[in-house]
Amino acid sequence: MTFRIRPAIPADASHLPGIERRSGVLFRQWPGLEWIADDTVQSEERHRSLIADGVAFVAADDDGGLVGFLNGAEAADALHLWQIAVDPDHQRRGLGRALIGAAEQAAAARRIRALTLTTFRDVPWNEPYYRTLGFVTLDRASLCPWLTAVLEAEGRAGLPAALRCAMRKRIGDPGTV
Numbered sequence: 001m002t003f004r005i006r007p008a009i010p011a012d013a014s015h016l017p018g019i020e021r022r023s024g025v026l027f028r029q030w031p032g033l034e035w036i037a038d039d040t041v042q043s044e045e046r047h048r049s050l051i052a053d054g055v056a057f058v059a060a061d062d063d064g065g066l067v068g069f070l071n072g073a074e075a076a077d078a079l080h081l082w083q084i085a086v087d088p089d090h091q092r093r094g095l096g097r098a099l100i101g102a103a104e105q106a107a108a109a110r111r112i113r114a115l116t117l118t119t120f121r122d123v124p125w126n127e128p129y130y131r132t133l134g135f136v137t138l139d140r141a142s143l144c145p146w147l148t149a150v151l152e153a154e155g156r157a158g159l160p161a162a163l164r165c166a167m168r169k170r171i172g173d174p175g176t177v
Contacts, residue, residue, distance in 0.1 A: 135167040
């Protein structure tokens with residue numbers, strides 16, 4: 001089976017919360033974070049907003065069925081990736097990497113020089129995975145005020161701050177953050 005990455009359209013929004021919900025099931029195997037599998041996901045309205053005003057891509061299978069997505073928005077000096085999710089039945093096929101590649105191209109087209117995201121430390125499909133894609137973990141002193149605010153908001157929403165980090169990937173200039 002082949003997959004195609006394409007920009008998301010408003011009609012896709014109703015399918016994306018389900019993909020995020022299914023992708024979260026992986027957290028059931030991570031001690032202390034099992035609750036995330038049942039946590040709130042981005043609403044259909046939030047997806048529509050990011051499709052309209054941000055950056056949103058989907059991964060579609062041969063039949064046009066959606067199996068993954070990425071969304072983000074321009075913030076501070078980077079394109080911030082809010083969510084990347086791939087249906088568990090389609091993981092480990094390079095779809096996350098391809099979605100991030102599409103975000104890099106979108107950022108470059110907008111003359112944005114970096115991608116940012118927040119994620120869990122030490123969860124294999126989070127911080128360690130993003131490092132393999134060229135993201136660098138930022139220490140607290142390196143955080144811009146905007147990323148600090150994102151991490152603080154995540155903490156208020158119940159995500160354990162000690163387990164979270166912000167990461168940055170410079171676009172077009174390997175080796176620098």
